[in-house]
Amino acid sequence: MNLRFDPSNIIVSGVGGQGNILASDLISRALCASGCFVSVGETYGATQRGGSVVSHIRVSTRRIYGPLIPSGLCHMIIGFEPLEVYRILKDCGHDDVWVVMNDRPFYPIDVLKKKSTYPEMDSLLKGIGELSSRVKVIKATDIAFEAGNPQAQNVVMVGAFAGLNWIPLDKSLYFEAIRETFSGERLMVNQRAFEMGFAAAGDDTGVSG
Amino acid sequence: MGRLYYNVNEPGKACILSGNEAVARGALEAGVGVVSSYPGSPSVQIMECLAAVSRERNLYAEWSINEKVALEVAAAGSFSGLRSLCIMKADGLNVAMDFLTTLPLSGIGAGLVLVVSDDPGVHSSVKEEDTRYLAPAAHVPVIEPSNPQEALRMTRWAFEVSEETGLPLMVRLVTRICHARATVVPGKVTQRDAKPLIADDARFITAARFHPVSHRRLDKAKEIFEESAFNHYEGPDEASLAVIASGVSYQYSLEALELLDLERDVGIFQVGTIWPLPEKKVLSVLRRFRTVLFLEEIETFLEDQVRVLASGHMQELSGLRLCGKRSGDVPWVMKSRGMGEMDPDIAIEAIAGFAGRETPGRIASGRFKVSENQEQQLPVRLPSLCAGCPHRASYWAIKKALTLDGRGGFALGDIGCYALGVLPTGYETIRTVHSMGSGVGVAGGLGNLRAMGLRQPVVAVIGDSTFFHAGIPPLINAKTNGSQYLCVILDNETTAMTGHQPHPGSGVTAVGEPAASVPIHEVLKGLDIPFTVADPYMIGETVESILALLRKDGLNVLILRRQCALKAGRRSGGARVYVDEEKCLGDLCGCDRYCSRIFSCPANVWDEEKAKARIDEVICVGCGVCAEICPGGAIIVEKEG
Numbered sequence: 001m002n003l004r005f006d007p008s009n010i011i012v013s014g015v016g017g018q019g020n021i022l023a024s025d026l027i028s029r030a031l032c033a034s035g036c037f038v039s040v041g042e043t044y045g046a047t048q049r050g051g052s053v054v055s056h057i058r059v060s061t062r063r064i065y066g067p068l069i070p071s072g073l074c075h076m077i078i079g080f081e082p083l084e085v086y087r088i089l090k091d092c093g094h095d096d097v098w099v100v101m102n103d104r105p106f107y108p109i110d111v112l113k114k115k116s117t118y119p120e121m122d123s124l125l126k127g128i129g130e131l132s133s134r135v136k137v138i139k140a141t142d143i144a145f146e147a148g149n150p151q152a153q154n155v156v157m158v159g160a161f162a163g164l165n166w167i168p169l170d171k172s173l174y175f176e177a178i179r180e181t182f183s184g185e186r187l188m189v190n191q192r193a194f195e196m197g198f199a200a201a202g203d204d205t206g207v208s209g
Numbered sequence: 210m211g212r213l214y215y216n217v218n219e220p221g222k223a224c225i226l227s228g229n230e231a232v233a234r235g236a237l238e239a240g241v242g243v244v245s246s247y248p249g250s251p252s253v254q255i256m257e258c259l260a261a262v263s264r265e266r267n268l269y270a271e272w273s274i275n276e277k278v279a280l281e282v283a284a285a286g287s288f289s290g291l292r293s294l295c296i297m298k299a300d301g302l303n304v305a306m307d308f309l310t311t312l313p314l315s316g317i318g319a320g321l322v323l324v325v326s327d328d329p330g331v332h333s334s335v336k337e338e339d340t341r342y343l344a345p346a347a348h349v350p351v352i353e354p355s356n357p358q359e360a361l362r363m364t365r366w367a368f369e370v371s372e373e374t375g376l377p378l379m380v381r382l383v384t385r386i387c388h389a390r391a392t393v394v395p396g397k398v399t400q401r402d403a404k405p406l407i408a409d410d411a412r413f414i415t416a417a418r419f420h421p422v423s424h425r426r427l428d429k430a431k432e433i434f435e436e437s438a439f440n441h442y443e444g445p446d447e448a449s450l451a452v453i454a455s456g457v458s459y460q461y462s463l464e465a466l467e468l469l470d471l472e473r474d475v476g477i478f479q480v481g482t483i484w485p486l487p488e489k490k491v492l493s494v495l496r497r498f499r500t501v502l503f504l505e506e507i508e509t510f511l512e513d514q515v516r517v518l519a520s521g522h523m524q525e526l527s528g529l530r531l532c533g534k535r536s537g538d539v540p541w542v543m544k545s546r547g548m549g550e551m552d553p554d555i556a557i558e559a560i561a562g563f564a565g566r567e568t569p570g571r572i573a574s575g576r577f578k579v580s581e582n583q584e585q586q587l588p589v590r591l592p593s594l595c596a597g598c599p600h601r602a603s604y605w606a607i608k609k610a611l612t613l614d615g616r617g618g619f620a621l622g623d624i625g626c627y628a629l630g631v632l633p634t635g636y637e638t639i640r641t642v643h644s645m646g647s648g649v650g651v652a653g654g655l656g657n658l659r660a661m662g663l664r665q666p667v668v669a670v671i672g673d674s675t676f677f678h679a680g681i682p683p684l685i686n687a688k689t690n691g692s693q694y695l696c697v698i699l700d701n702e703t704t705a706m707t708g709h710q711p712h713p714g715s716g717v718t719a720v721g722e723p724a725a726s727v728p729i730h731e732v733l734k735g736l737d738i739p740f741t742v743a744d745p746y747m748i749g750e751t752v753e754s755i756l757a758l759l760r761k762d763g764l765n766v767l768i769l770r771r772q773c774a775l776k777a778g779r780r781s782g783g784a785r786v787y788v789d790e791e792k793c794l795g796d797l798c799g800c801d802r803y804c805s806r807i808f809s810c811p812a813n814v815w816d817e818e819k820a821k822a823r824i825d826e827v828i829c830v831g832c833g834v835c836a837e838i839c840p841g842g843a844i845i846v847e848k849e850g
Contacts, residue, residue, distance in 0.1 A: 016592070017595065024390075025225075028225050029225050032223065037391075038390075038391060039391035039392070040389060040390040041389050043388075044332070049593060049626065049629065050593030050594070050811060051591065065464060066460030066463070067389035067391070067457065067460070068552050068553050069553070070464065070557060071554050072569070083588065083590075090587070106811075107811070107814050107815075108588045108589065108591070109593045109633055109811065110591065110633075112806065112809045112811070112814065113633060113806050113807075114806050115588075116588040116589070117588070118588060141827060150826075
């Protein structure tokens with residue numbers, strides 16, 4: 001496999017309940033099926049209840065790496081929530097980072113309580129652009145609604161990541177991982193969500209950098 | 210449920226397994242017959258994995274009432290000749306410790322492995338406890354894997370070592386192993402042929418005269434550990450610096466050496482068998498290097514063990530520098546990013562410092578491009594109770610009742626989702642958090658101080674699973690000692706925090722089969738403790754109930770029963786909830802965003818453009834509790850079909 005970096009390091013970021021683990025699970029199994037060495041570190045726990053959740057995915061053709069990405073060596077971010085993408089970039093943004101993200105806010109309780117304000121979306125996107133070199137915005141929640149379940153935005157985002165082909169991987173490997181994970185109606189919804197995300201990656205709106 | 214890769218018997222075929230799944234796989238490869246546990250993060254999935262295949266693999270799996278009972282159940286399996294596995298988090302080991310310390314004296318039967326998960330960086334715990342320190346106290350050997358692949362191999366091997374030594378064996382896991390997933394190449398699942406039997410001459414007696422026997426067993430363990438390939442050295446024959454690392458810190462060290470291009474210049478020794486320390490192997494490293502750097506998680510157990518060893522060889526090791534957290538050369542509690550948690554950055558910085566190398570730029574700065582609004586303060590994202598969580602309604606009611614009561618009453622809690630009662634999401638209602646059931650016990654103590662002049666009402670909250678684990682003895686203690694307080698049982702009908710495991714009140718086994726249940730109210734009836742049952746979603750009535758109970762004498766219990774919103778699933782409230790934009794006066798209403806600012810369910814958002822309240826339909830589960838607290842009556846609950 002031709003990786004832009006070896007190891008290539010991907011961060012999946014979101015809020016507890018948005019389905020980070022499922023997304024990183026699908027991606028890591030697709031990568032493993034391609035014959036790469038994969039490791040994933042999940043940061044969840046008490047934070048799964050509405051806190052920030054981060055998955056580190058590391059893929060290499062050489063060996064299995066540890067579960068955490070050294071700061072500064074992240075190459076791709078799959079973001080489910082714009083504030084969380086910016087939070088990560090503040091610590092590890094640089095010229096080699098590419099971002100694909102859902103721009104629908106999930107308000108922290110601090111914001112609901114008026115203790116702080118959620119940044120303006122324009123300034124947030126500007127900041128994200130400045131701390132990375134490629135940004136693709138996907139209306140993943142809207143797409144997931146259309147696919148049949150707004151919760152499936154995580155699978156829409158996996159589809160978009162696959163569609164961008166930043167890690168060259170056959171689409172069928174993602175489908176296989178989805179088929180292994182779901183059945184019945186949920187399989188239909190998630191296959192649809194993946195396809196629609198994949199297609200959304202191809203359109204030219206929302207790309208910068 | 211997806212494909213269960215840990216159960217697929219295709220030896221040699223690489224797959225992705227979590228550390229937890231890898232341990233389950235290791236146990237299956239060892240032919241495990243009995244598995245028991247009490248749910249605790251981060252190792253909760255091991256039991257779930259094994260329970261899911263228990264019929265197919267003919268093994269007995271149970272969620273036990275607490276960790277001590279779990280270990281007794283596993284020991285029973287071992288006594289009867291079946292390889293047995295017990296799983297718990299570090300906090301649970303304290304509960305099981307009384308029984309564990311007897312096993313090296315009594316001896317065991319078939320292999321008995323105890324998996325204990327520590328939580329460096331406290332991702333899902335109340336404290337960072339380092340299990341390794343309890344191993345010497347219990348006379349139980351402990352080993353520690355550095356990734357899922359080793360977790361599989363070490364678990365399988367642990368059963369063999371347990372049988373060879375006659376000791377239970379501890380496998381120490383950490384969050385970054387349990388919750389990591391990685392490429393793993395599994396071995397062969399063993400078909401077990403042993404049948405349970407307590408032989409005529411079998412005796413498992415604990416007596417002080419067996420103390421020397423337990424030491425002989427430990428000596429045997431040490432011999433085995435000296436020969437183990439899980440302790441291994443890589444690097445130059447001689448150099449100025451060597452790293453001694455254990456657990457996931459070993460993986461971070463390997464990467465640090467690679468990034469710093471030091472693989473040929475710095476030695477690295479992985480200690481896989483932590484205690485008893487493989488002294489000969491460690492000494493062979495100490496003799497060859499001038500400086501040794503220790504990288505390990507939480508406390509300084511390994512560093513301390515090696516310091517003790519080195520102190521017995523001072524002459525030949527003169528000039529040797531031992532550096533780690535103890536010596537202040539590696540940051541730890543209060544100084545490092547993750548408290549006792551190691552990470553690749555700490556490893557890189559520490560090794561670079563000792564090797565006299567520059568830390569690679571991107572890692573050193575930790576910030577690589579500056580954006581104009583870089584310094585903008587970002588809102589923190591504190592954990593929050595889920596939308597529709599019954600605990601939110603319960604805390605709202607408790608807080609309101611205590612305020613209305615006006616005598617300075619307070620609430621005490623413990624561990625579980627409801628520990629979020631200390632945070633704004635639970636209105637900072639909870640004033641003490643310690644260990645399982647501790648709120649009930651401490652409340653009992655305070656409730657006995659009335660005679661000495663304590664006038665404030667005392668409330669304890671406890672979850673349903675915790676009630677069975679550690680809540681019953683303190684309630685009986687309170688009753689028989691005449692304590693006065695209100696115990697609120699937050700009964701969401703499951704063990705919610707760890708992912709909905711059954712408990713003794715659930716009427717279902719770990720395997721999912723129907724079982725006898727012990728309803729909480731029946732326990733209270735049997736104990737002759739007066740109790741009331743209420744639905745926390747009915748906020749007004751719940752406040753009234755609590756107020757009345759605060760003014761009642763003696764020990765009282767209120768069961769607030771409502772299924773966990775995550776378990777009940779979306780639309781658990783069975784209603785569509787929305788804001789009537791005509792009725793909501795928005796920022797013009799005197800309430801100052803009462804729904805989002807005060808009640809603060811994540812679904813109660815504020816529409817800045819319209820300057821009015823809004824319900825986020827993606828998040829809302831339709832419980833309708835916020836409709837009751839809106840002073841303008843602007844939140845509409847529309848019952849669905």
